[in-house]
Amino acid sequence: MSQHLIDDVDYRILQQLIQDSTLSHKEIGQQVHMTGQAVGARIRRMRELEIIEGYTVRWNPGKIGQNVHAFVTVFLASNAAHPVFLAFAKEDRRVEEIHKVSGEGCYWMRVRATSQEELSTFLDELLGYGNYKISLVLSQIK
Amino acid sequence: MSQHLIDDVDYRILQQLIQDSTLSHKEIGQQVHMTGQAVGARIRRMRELEIIEGYTVRWNPGKIGQNVHAFVTVFLASNAAHPVFLAFAKEDRRVEEIHKVSGEGCYWMRVRATSQEELSTFLDELLGYGNYKISLVLSQIK
């Protein structure tokens, strides 16, 4: 809302890029009735405003053996445990994403591993910092 | 594991692309000691194997007013509720991601909204399908 950082055309360009960032500016331009250069300028502007943070690939961890996918809610007892836990989580390769949350627990994490054992040893390490509750992902729907 | 779909070089290329998919094949090639064309061939292969599913952008929903970010665990009472709930969730713009999980609840969702009110009305709609538990994201750490 508020000062309208982006207009409708920007939004449509952004949606196209989210779907497929390899589309040429020209192709996007056909959708929004502009030349590729005009689209390029708008994209550049969104990059400068950090609405667009970067370009990346969607990929399938399961295809390279990362078959275990879990959501872990972390409960930390003492205040002192937070920084050391965060250092661990930021560093650990198996933690793909972590957020501080209000509601249940202190932190929420997405964890990926190649096997139940790897997950299990991860959870053992995690116990060094606090308690947790885990949900295993059965299938992604969206 | 198993039949080693990708080797170490593929993995390094993939990591580079995850970090920044605008890197030219040539630049990636310098990292892995190959020509850009060889890198291109490996990337093409990973696309065909659907290890790489597509190209997209990382973006910041907060910058365009999507400031509310929450994780919702959904509990469905009857079996009959599942398909109708899933149809709702797949369709709804505010549901960014949804997974079937084992552990607590039936489904886990990532929800984004522009305001507490919008989240609130979303949750009211959700009550039509089952119960839920919600965690509000305070800050993303990783």
Next chain:
DNA sequence: CGATCTACTTTCATGCAGAAAGGATTTCAC
């Protein structure tokens, strides 16, 4: 040993991205 396969490099053509310059439209002060 020779055939085949795989994965790389070299060479080449198409076309995209970004810079620069020019034009149309809006906004604002006076």
Next chain:
DNA sequence: GTGAAATCCTTTCTGCATGAAAGTAGATCG
């Protein structure tokens, strides 16, 4: 109303990336 400035677009042009094709080196196997 008029001129200045800002904004946003189009047109033009250059460099470079991508992808195809052909050639080469090394591994595998009968």
